[in-house]
Amino acid sequence: MSDCRKYFLELTPPSLGDNTATIDRLGKALARGEGGWPAAPVGRLDGFAQVMRQAGYKVTATVCTGPAGPVLVEVEPGDATAQAPGEELAARAQEVPPELWGREGLGVALDVGSTHLQATLHELADGAELAKGTCLNPQTQLGADILTRIHAAAQPGGGQRLHQMLVEAAAKVIADMCAQAGRGVEEVAGLVAAGNTTMTHFFLGLDVQSIPREPYIPLVNRPSPFYTSDVGLELGPATVGWMLPNVGSYFGGDLVAGIVAADLHQREDLAILVDVGTNAEVVLGNRDWLVACAGAAGPALESGVAKMGILAQPGAIEGVKIDPVTYEPTLKIIPGPDGVAVSPKGLCGSGLLQLLAQLYLTRIMDMRGKFRIYDHPRVFESEEGWAYIVATASESATGEAIYVDEVEIDILLRSKAAMYTILSTVLKEVGLEFSDLSAFFVAGAFGNVIDPDTAITLGMLPDLPRERFIPLGNSSLAGCRKLLLEPEVRPQVEAVVGRLTYLELNVNQALMNRFSAARFIPHTDPGRFPSVPVWH
Template sequence: MADKEDRMVILTDSISREKISIDPMTRKFYLELSEPSLEDNRADVDRLAAAVEKLLGPVTVPLELMRRIPGVLRDACWRVTVTVGMVAPGVWSLVDVEPGNTVRRHYGLAVDIGTTTVVVYLVDMHNGQILGKAAGYNGQVALGEDILTRIYLAGTPGGLEQLQRAVLDTLNDLIGRLAGEHGLAGREISAVAAGANSTMVHLFLGLDPSRICMAPYIPVVNNPGFIPAGQLGLKINPLAPVYCLPSVGSYVGGDVVAGVLASGLHRQPELALFVDIGTNGEIIMGNRDWLVGCAGAAGPALEGGVAECGMRAEPGAIDSISIDPGTGRVRYTTIGGAPPAGICGSGLVDCLAELLLAGIVDRAGRFRDGRREFVVVPAAESATGRDIVVTQVDINNLMRTKGAVNAALELLLESVGCELSDIDRFYAAGAFGQYLHLESAITIGLYPDLPREKMIRLGNASGEGARLVLLSNRKREEAEAIARNITYFELNANQVFMNKFIGSKFLPHTNLDYYPTVKAKLVERGLVGDGES
């Protein structure tokens, strides 16, 4: 006799609002087995495996579970719940055996491993709901703020192990926090799906990332498949399958594939643009018929510690700025309403946009009066006792960031013979895209000047894509198809990109006609002539 979980629950709270049937990475079955007898003297493991195979097909049994099965079967009077997980497409293995009926206690993790922040969602795999969320800074930050520093460290003696341990410690801390809050044992968590960029996947799995940043930019693996949690050191069921969403190349990773999956743009007939500005500016363009993608260094200028007064998005960070064009008076807000201690990425973008519209900087991003910095908060008002400023160097770095995104987008459009006006949907992904003010991003040219109703914030699309894969094997197959179908443009050695990049460092763009709403504002304020392009 067996009682299996209902896998026809409809998930309706995904970003794309698509309805999917739950078919998770691991499954649980309640079994009532016949006791051994002289007439039925099968081995304990064989008896259990045969019962599972009637429901699912062939299943393998790991040695460590073979050791436990005889005792669990007898202690539970032959009434047990088994958990099985996928170890390869269509291949299942036993993950756990528990006494009694625990079918409804079925938990997994959807994980977004970011360069700066790690987010873990505890998911009820019986109904697809998110039970809890925990987030924290990636422990690797203490070893290197940026990707290149970490790649270099990974090549030093013991460096790779140090970096892997740092991210695993972060994950285990977040997992322990969630398990404690919801009264779970770590062993009850039976599956993990993770979205991460290519370098983060390598460091998470303990793989050498050194060739990612050297021509011809070749990763160790793009689709590592299913890996038992115990091999990685995650403090969950050691046989739980861990699945990292597939990457496309060195700089378009599984986090972007997860985002595309969550957005649903790959199923739509209309042309869509997906942009995730983090450590890299990753861009995917296409529809249900084709997909192209590329990535360029973008995020460092927007991350804490790079700007003179930059900081991460935490309490006290200035996250929005406005400047009165007549008086030059600055208004700002901080995260949590705390006294200002620095400026995070969205505040930097706001500030540059306002400096342009107030006529304080020109279209080349230079201060018109030759000053070297702009005071956002005077020392007397700041939490640090020092002026909080945006410097000319900060602006130059931000100009390079937005120039890289401009150039990458232009290259993609030209490569497929499309115009900006052909884009029907624009998806802004990631935490930065969630909190960035659209008008400011458009004003400086970081985002294209499209009708605002076409622009959609996705939030943590990487985490949502991971949840979809955790809950649906069809979605996992879909994610792998997305990765296979993206035509990847490598920009590091692309002369056309470099030429466009050099010519793109104007606000909002070299060609003002690409940004009609921004041009109208500049004309209205007398900062450019009506006929200027």
């Protein structure tokens, strides 16, 4: 029979100064007695955390040795060390997989995004990619933003509903990929998944309510490997899942995966990784140190605020070129299935940004985002100020004109200013300049479609030699794929998490001054952007 030990622990309650996740607080304390961080069954974490909070963090933890090594199997309030561990506790040590997958069967890399789920299916023997899969995150039905979903999860049965939506969507994507490859889901031996901190909790079926509340403590940052059936994802008889660790409430496993994908933690020279999604997330550093921070700059850039903004899909305008003489636009529209040309439905993030840059470069609008040209068929005065028509009602698929107005332009300029402010603040905090960067990795769908010239014209990204900008695409998925197929890379995840320092962006006067200066195109200090013409 497995042997078990009991520990009475008087833990320091979480605070803004010590925002270690609830379960990690326990793991850290137990590591001293166990000689290492014990694993914990994912299905029991909610219960453990509840006991810890109710007992004021004075608890007795039981650790049993199982095939996976030491496993945390029980948490009781107060000092319960006088009672011997029950016989049934030893069996719980079997709930954590003894090891990750080998080279047999299939493997899945999965990015659990707030908006989309994206996945790839691989032959574990040689790493060959057999299929790709994607779907809209069904949670978007309840709310585009994370806070709305957290609120929905607080309703009776809400958390379970949000968890099920996510797991069922993942199951369908995996089943569809297996069908494409002519294989069965029961052949899937391993899954590596990553998402932001809230998505990680939703996927694992964990309580999310402490994440947005001071002191902003996730339930867990380093979840142990698990059997996928324990989270309701029925694949093979003993499919093992690994959800990449978070670093805090605002820094998820998706960014950890991105660091691994970019090899940021292995580089000798200095580089930066920017992932623009719901937030703008930034990691700066090299093999010696890593600094990370996040800030709200994403929704506008993901088309979340523009009336004519839509997600990247067939019919979305992803590129705009305006003739400097006629002021007529040439549009690049995402085609339908099999490359069939379709009429435009709206502007996606890259299209919006390119439109703004073109309006500025053709001098239709000035550096403040205000129109200079009024007497043109494509320019009209809307209820929200002057506007430019990208596609007329007869040209659009909706039968309504697609245009952008000054109010939306102002929102987009705030977003790009937030982005540049976050970047410049991170560098300033560590005493560096943009010119010190040898590489600038741009991740997310944004990184795939935004060209550096557009971002630099707007003053969103720094004016660096263009070859330093490296699009990474879905860096979270790329990192998951690497960790799925390369066992030798897996220990590096602990090193990345251990090396990361999370920088809180304090909203002080200096930061607000930087933000105000960055609200112009490209900036109030044109010397920062020597390659961009200045129109007043």
